[in-house]
Amino acid sequence: MNSTPPQGPDLNEITRAAEAGVAEAQFNLGLAWLYGDAGRRDPQQAWTWLDRAHAQGVAEARAALGMMCLSGQCEGREGSFDLERAVDLLQSAHAGDSVEAAYRLGTLKMTGCGLAPDLAGGAAMIEEAARRGHMLALNDAAWCLEHGLGLERNPARALRAWQLAAEAGMPRGWFTLGVWLMEGRHVGKDPGLARACLERAARSDYPLAATLRDSLEASAGDAARALQLQIDPSARSAPPEAARERLSESPRIELLKEFVPVETRAHLIARGRPMIEPSRVLSDTGTIDRSSIRTSGETCLLPELLDVTAWHLLERLHDAVDIPIHNGEPLILLQYTPGTEYKPHYDYFDPARPGSGTALRQGGQRIYTLLTYLNDVDAGGATAFPELGLEVAPDAGTVLVFRNVDENGDIESRTLHAGLPVTAGEKWLATRWIREKAFIPERQ
Numbered sequence: 230m231n232s233t234p235p236q237g238p239d240l241n242e243i244t245r246a247a248e249a250g251v252a253e254a255q256f257n258l259g260l261a262w263l264y265g266d267a268g269r270r271d272p273q274q275a276w277t278w279l280d281r282a283h284a285q286g287v288a289e290a291r292a293a294l295g296m297m298c299l300s301g302q303c304e305g306r307e308g309s310f311d312l313e314r315a316v317d318l319l320q321s322a323h324a325g326d327s328v329e330a331a332y333r334l335g336t337l338k339m340t341g342c343g344l345a346p347d348l349a350g351g352a353a354m355i356e357e358a359a360r361r362g363h364m365l366a367l368n369d370a371a372w373c374l375e376h377g378l379g380l381e382r383n384p385a386r387a388l389r390a391w392q393l394a395a396e397a398g399m400p401r402g403w404f405t406l407g408v409w410l411m412e413g414r415h416v417g418k419d420p421g422l423a424r425a426c427l428e429r430a431a432r433s434d435y436p437l438a439a440t441l442r443d444s445l446e447a448s449a450g451d452a453a454r455a456l457q458l459q460i461d462p463s464a465r466s467a468p469p470e471a472a473r474e475r476l477s478e479s480p481r482i483e484l485l486k487e488f489v490p491v492e493t494r495a496h497l498i499a500r501g502r503p504m505i506e507p508s509r510v511l512s513d514t515g516t517i518d519r520s521s522i523r524t525s526g527e528t529c530l531l532p533e534l535l536d537v538t539a540w541h542l543l544e545r546l547h548d549a550v551d552i553p554i555h556n557g558e559p560l561i562l563l564q565y566t567p568g569t570e571y572k573p574h575y576d577y578f579d580p581a582r583p584g585s586g587t588a589l590r591q592g593g594q595r596i597y598t599l600l601t602y603l604n605d606v607d608a609g610g611a612t613a614f615p616e617l618g619l620e621v622a623p624d625a626g627t628v629l630v631f632r633n634v635d636e637n638g639d640i641e642s643r644t645l646h647a648g649l650p651v652t653a654g655e656k657w658l659a660t661r662w663i664r665e666k667a668f669i670p671e672r673q
């Protein structure tokens with residue numbers, strides 16, 4: 230899926246070629262329908278044309294069909310997921326040399342989704358895709374090299390990978406270089422140069438880039454110099470250690486401060502932003518509907534679509550509460566704009582409530598809630614526990630952890646909580662709800 234989908238006037242020509250049986254045109258037309266460049270999005274058309282290209286041996290079309298199965302558009306039907314078929318299609322595409330398939334299989338292997346978990350094997354495939362110019366793979370490979378995930382930790386190679394990403398125009402590359410220079414991590418501290426790199430990221434509207442840039446007083450340097458940076462062995466090598474703070478013994482509530490680095494936070498906002506839809510809540514009848522209780526926007530990062538950075542955060546969150554990663558519901562990204570809120574509610578499923586049955590069958594009770602604050606909010610947006618007289622400020626990088634059940638596993642009504650209205654700016658939050666058993670969603 231590296232080629233650019235056709236736009237506007239070209240489309241008629243491509244459609245004619247596709248209808249005449251030209252495989253490459255069928256592939257491009259499929260992508261155009263998939264991403265909406267054909268005027269409107271139509272997964273059915275996308276599937277049809279990609280499938281024809283696939284029948285003619287286009288490996289990247291096979292990879293695109295695999296991606297459709299992963300993202301709930303199998304056979305062009307919305308809401309239809311098929312992990313097994315996705316993996317089959319991706320493996321066959323990879324055998325046919327698809328770069329997209331190498332990248333996606335790499336992430337599935339690393340995260341153990343649909344394939345046996347294999348950190349080193351997954352990282353090797355991601356590196357292969359990065360070497361062949363796959364942009365997302367370049368970012369993920371850099372992350373693996375910096376953090377020693379599946380690849381040997383190597384800041385010098387990570388720096389080179391971020392430089393390549395920046396050079397290729399990826400704002401995440403500029404952002405990371407800016408953060409390293411700002412913190413003096415792996416490279417010498419240089420606020421002027423950091424400002425210039427963050428400015429490049431901010432110009433592409435990369436999340437948090439403008440805020441960080443504005444926090445730097447020094448005059449701007451020339452961002453291009455960041456592409457020649459070398460590792461400085463005397464510089465700091467890692468982000469600061471997180472600190473735990475207990476806010477309540479019973480129910481158990483604690484903060485993990487400075488737990489989530491700014492690159493992860495910006496990346497999650499960047500992933501969430503294009504997919505945000507109005508939030509919904511579980512009703513008494515078991516349906517999931519829009520409601521005045523919860524007026525934020527949200528999206529969910531399905532496990533099949535996790536990238537290495539998002540997955541790495543989940544691993545660390547689950548380690549912090551010592552519960553296996555498969556007990557987690559998919560990560561939810563929430564966006565609150567001024568005036569929006571999440572009114573007082575419980576995260577647990579009350580067994581006495583008629584709508585709870587289906588939810589409880591999918592992995593049991595929600596024993597933990599982990600809320601990660603992704604940005605600093607200009608005003609408002611605290612998380613409040615009215616029964617406990619407690620308010621938690623949404624400090625960027627902090628994780629709020631609370632247990633929704635007591636020592637006996639019974640629901641704990643004092644965990645009643647609310648996301649208070651945001652009064653200025655935006656609030657971005659990542660919510661991870663963790664079940665008592667492995668979470669097995671009910672979906673086709």
Ligand SMILES: O=C(O)CCC(=O)C(=O)O
Binds near residue numbers: 598610648
């Ligand atoms: O926005 C908040 O602070 C609370 C969010 C929340 O309660 C939830 O996502 O379950």
Ligand SMILES: [Fe+2]
Binds near residue numbers: 575576598646
């Ligand atoms: Fe909640």
